[in-house]
Every structure is written in structure tokens, then in C-alpha cells.
Amino acid sequence: MTLNWKTGGLLLGLVFFAAVLLVKPIGVSTQFVIFDAILGDIATPDLITQTEDGYTSSNAYLAKSGGKYAKNAANPLNYSFVFVLAMMVGAFGSARLRGGVRADERKLPAIWYANYGDTPIKRYAVTFLGGFIVLYGARLAGGCTSGHMMSGMMQTAVSGYIFAAGAFAAAIPVSIMMYKKEA
Amino acid sequence: MTTIILAIVIGAAFGAVLDRIGATDPNWIGKMLSLTNLHLMKAIMLAIGVGSVLMFSGQMLGFVDVGHMSVKTAYAGVFIGGLLLGAGWAAAGYCPGTGLGAAASGRKDAWFFIAGGLLGAAAYMLSYPFWKGTGLLSGEKLTLGAVPGANYDSLTTLPGDVLGLVMGLVIMAIAFALPDRLRGQGAHLAPAE
Numbered sequence: 292m293t294l295n296w297k298t299g300g301l302l303l304g305l306v307f308f309a310a311v312l313l314v315k316p317i318g319v320s321t322q323f324v325i326f327d328a329i330l331g332d333i334a335t336p337d338l339i340t341q342t343e344d345g346y347t348s349s350n351a352y353l354a355k356s357g358g359k360y361a362k363n364a365a366n367p368l369n370y371s372f373v374f375v376l377a378m379m380v381g382a383f384g385s386a387r388l389r390g391g392v393r394a395d396e397r398k399l400p401a402i403w404y405a406n407y408g409d410t411p412i413k414r415y416a417v418t419f420l421g422g423f424i425v426l427y428g429a430r431l432a433g434g435c436t437s438g439h440m441m442s443g444m445m446q447t448a449v450s451g452y453i454f455a456a457g458a459f460a461a462a463i464p465v466s467i468m469m470y471k472k473e474a
Numbered sequence: 475m476t477t478i479i480l481a482i483v484i485g486a487a488f489g490a491v492l493d494r495i496g497a498t499d500p501n502w503i504g505k506m507l508s509l510t511n512l513h514l515m516k517a518i519m520l521a522i523g524v525g526s527v528l529m530f531s532g533q534m535l536g537f538v539d540v541g542h543m544s545v546k547t548a549y550a551g552v553f554i555g556g557l558l559l560g561a562g563w564a565a566a567g568y569c570p571g572t573g574l575g576a577a578a579s580g581r582k583d584a585w586f587f588i589a590g591g592l593l594g595a596a597a598y599m600l601s602y603p604f605w606k607g608t609g610l611l612s613g614e615k616l617t618l619g620a621v622p623g624a625n626y627d628s629l630t631t632l633p634g635d636v637l638g639l640v641m642g643l644v645i646m647a648i649a650f651a652l653p654d655r656l657r658g659q660g661a662h663l664a665p666a667e
Contacts, residue, residue, distance in 0.1 A: 293502070293513075299495035300517035300649065304524025306487050311529050312537075313480050316544050317488060319571035323595040331596075352602035373481035374488075375574065381489025382498055382575030389494075392580045399583070400567060402504040415586040421566025422573065422590025423597070425559050429570055430598035431605060432555025433546050436569040439556070441518065443546060444645070445525040447638045449616040449629055450548040457556020458563065459507075465564035466507035473510050473658055474501050 307445055314370060316446065318438030320429035321360070322375040328353050328364035339365050352430075401474035432457070489575050498575040500567025500583075507564045510658035519649035526642030530635045533623075540623035549613030551605060 294302070310317045328348070332338045339348050339361045346361035348354040353361045363369050386392055395404075403414050429435040432454050434443065440458065443451020495517045496502035505511035532538030546552075563569050568576055568587045576584035605611055617626045618641065621634030628634060 293496040293499075294494045294517075296495070296513050296517040296520065296649070299491065300520025301524055303491045303495060303517065303521035304528070306484065306491055307521060307525030308528040308532075309487070310484050311525070311542050312532065313484065313542075314477065315542055317484075318544075319574070320595075323570060323591050324599060327592055327596045327599065330592075350599055350602075351606070352599040355602075368478065370477045370481045373478055374485035375571075377482045377485025378489035378492075378571065379574050379578035381486030381491075382493045383489075383578040384486070385490035385493035386498075386579035397580045397582055400500040400504075400581070402501045402567070403583075411582075414583050418566040418568065418583040418587040419590035421562040421568065422587035422592075423594035424562030424590075425566065425569060425573075425587075426591035426594035427598050428555040428558025428560075428562065428594075430555070430595055432552045432559060433549075435559060435571065436563070437571045439546060439552070441522055441525075442544070444522050445529065445642075446543050446545055447526070447618040447621075447634060447641055448545040448548070449618065450546040450552050450613075453548055453552045454556040454559075457553040458560035461557040461560030462507045462564040463509065463560075465561050466504060467509070467657075469565060470504045470508055473508075474504070 307441060311442075311445075316438070316442035317374075318371065318434060318442060319375055319378070320426060320435035320438060322372055323426050324352070324360055324430065325364045325367070325372055328360060329367060332364060341365070402470055405472045405474045406470050488571075489578070492572055492575050493579060498568075498572045498579055498581075498584075500576070500581075503563070503567040503572070508658075509656040511655050512652050513654070516649045516652055519645050519652070523642045523644075523646030523649060526638055526645065530638035530642065533621075534635050534639070540621065543621065543624055543626075545615045545617055545624075545626050547613045548616045549611050551610040552613075554610065 339346055345358050346365050347358040348361040399411055399414055439451050439454035492498050496514055502514045506514040529538055533540055566587050573584050573587040577588055615626045617628050617634050619630055619632035619634030619637035620628040
């Protein structure tokens with residue numbers, strides 16, 4: 292089901308290239324902020340406000356860089372946000388075409404089962420906390436695995452190398468400590 | 475409108491390929507990060523290399539617009555954020571893009587990852603003034619070499635397009651040179667998937 296690394300890597304590389312040829316390099320984590328801002332603006336309508344030449348926000352992060360995040364949240368039908376929604380559709384379609392994710396895997400990945408048994412609540416708590424740290428870290432870093440590591444290293448961006456060094460320096464020991472048994 | 479169509483096509487292709495290389499599967503992420511199966515690491519490095527070689531050679535031949543590059547600022551917070559992301563990535567088995575793809579493919583735990591992620595991003599939005607005040611967010615947009623036609627500062631004075639092409643080839647070579655696994659049972663004979 293999983294493509295061998297040569298075919299898969301080549302295809303992924305072609306997608307990276309298509310993105311930078313036609314539009315701009317791939318990135319995902321900013322859209323978590325945009326989605327938060329859309330929700331926030333529904334809850335508190337004065338979070339994002341229109342100015343003479345664009346948008347701004349009462350939140351300093353959304354207002355930074357001339358209010359570009361505020362602007363994207365006010366107009367969700369923009370390239371980066373639609374890109375991420377389409378990515379979900381693509382992953383859904385691809386998974387469907389290969390027969391879908393098995394029911395036991397959908398509940399708990401095998402690697403969790405092998406190490407911690409049938410403990411879905413614990414797993415969901417760990418992924419929730421993991422998600423919190425991942426997005427907090429990604430925003431502090433200004434990008435994630437796609438924007439910094441893949442797109443950044445592809446463009447010889449120094450930031451991409453700094454990010455990859457940090458990410459793997461933490462990820463490898465944590466993974467070795469948490470998942471001692473192979474699935 | 476064209477940009478929206480491109481977003482749909484490129485986004486869907488990205489999601490589909492992430493699914494097919496196993497990047498949305500926490501089992502493969504766990505194997506990669508615990509160094510017991512480097513299939514995914516090899517695929518990602520090959521992809522970065524292929525993307526780099528195509529982009530920089532396209533720039534040299536003149537059919538890739540240098541203005542499409544988007545280099546991020548290098549600052550101390552990139553490393554700190556990288557450490558945090560790495561820890562969560564290993565614990566959950568998801569990063570922002572693959573977590574969304576995994577949730578879409580039906581994995582329940584990935585929805586909890588997304589919920590945590592939205593909260594984490596919101597927490598950052600609120601704590602941004604603090605980080606800004608520390609000075610850890612200031613830096614420069616730097617590339618390894620000086621890319622012709624781009625306005626980025628560079629670490630070296632080497633020609634950035636040639637260097638990008640060479641780095642792409644080096645990263646591809648590393649993908650081929652990496653063993654199937656670095657730790658765990660059967661380190662010497664592990665067959666490829």
C-alpha cells in the first residue's frame with residue numbers, strides 16, 4: 292500500500308516543484324492560526340477590523356506584517372487556506388482508493404497498541420497535548436515540517452536547517468523513549 | 475480564481491502523496507523517529523533534493539520565477555520552536571500537515587491532535603508579545619548562497635543557484651546512502667517494504 296521511497300519521494304518532490312513553479316512553496320501551520328482567527332472573529336466580531344488599506348486585529352500576532360494574517364482570516368477563500376483544505380481532501384481520497392484505514396488503526400495506531408495496549412483515552416490525551424506543543428512550537432519557529440523543513444531546505448534557507456536540527460534533536464530521543472517496542 | 479484552482483490541485487496532490495508515502499501514518503513516523511525504519515526519511519530527503527534540483531535548474535534556465543521563492547527568517551526561536559515541535563511530533567506521530575491528512579483519512583486520534591493544535595496556535599497568538607519582547611524572534615532571511623535575482627542575504631558569497639543544485643544532489647545522495655534502519659532488530663538485513 293505504501294509506495295516505495297524512491298517513487299514516493301520523486302512524486303513528493305514533483306509536488307514541491309509544482310508548488311514553487313506555479314505559486315509559492317508549500318506550508319501548512321499558519322492555517323491553524325487563520326482558522327483560530329476565523330473562529331475568534333465569529334465569537335468576538337471586533338477581533339479583525341478593516342482599515343483603509345487592508346485589515347488589522349486587536350491581537351498583535353494577527354496584526355503583524357501589515358495585518359496579513361488578519362486579511363487571510365477575513366478572506367478564507369485564499370490560496371493558502373484552500374490549499375490546506377484540498378490537502379485534506381487529497382489525503383481522504385487517496386486513503387479511500389487504497390481501501391481506507393483499517394478500523395483498529397482508526398481507533399489506535401499499531402505502534403501505540405504495541406507499547407501501551409488498548410488505551411484510547413490515554414492516546415487521545417497524548418495526541419491532544421502533542422498537537423498543542425507542535426502548533427505552539429511551529430508558530431514560535433514560524434513554520435512547520437512542510438514550510439521550514441521541506442520547503443525551507445529545498446530553497447537552501449538557513450532557517451530550514453536550524454528548524455530541522457531542533458526538530459530532530461527533540462523528536463529522536465522522545466520517540467526512542469516513548470515507543471520502545473516496534474509495531 | 476486561477477490561484478484557487480491551483481490551490482485545489484496542488485493541495486490535493488500534496489495530501490494524496492503524503493498519504494501514499496506513509497507520512498500520515500503515526501506508525502511510519504514512529505519508525506522513522508526511533509530510527510528503526512528510515513523509509514520515510516529517505517522519501518522526504520529524496521523529495522527535498524528533487525524539488526531543489528528542479529527549482530534551481532529551472533531558475534538557471536529561466537523558466538522558474540525566482541520571485542516565487544519564500545525564504546523564512548532565521549532567528550533563535552526557530553530552533554526553540556523546532557525542539558517543541560519535534561517533541562510533540564514524536565509523541566503524537568503527527569505534524570501539522572500530516573495530522574490534518576490523517577484525520578481526513580479516518581484516524582480518530584488525529585482529530586484530538588488538531589484540537590490540541592488549534593489551542594496551541596491560539597496560545598501562541600496570545601503569548602506572541604512576550605516572545606517578541608525577548609528578542610528571540612529577530613533575525614534575517616538567509617540562504618546558503620547568494621541566489622541571483624532574489625533579495626535574500628546569504629551565509630556565503632557562493633552562487634546560490636549552483637549551490638542549491640549541488641545541495642539538492644547531496645540531499646538526494648544522502649537519501650540513497652541512508653541504511654534502511656539504524657536501530658533495533660535485524661539492523662543488517664531488514665528488507666525494504
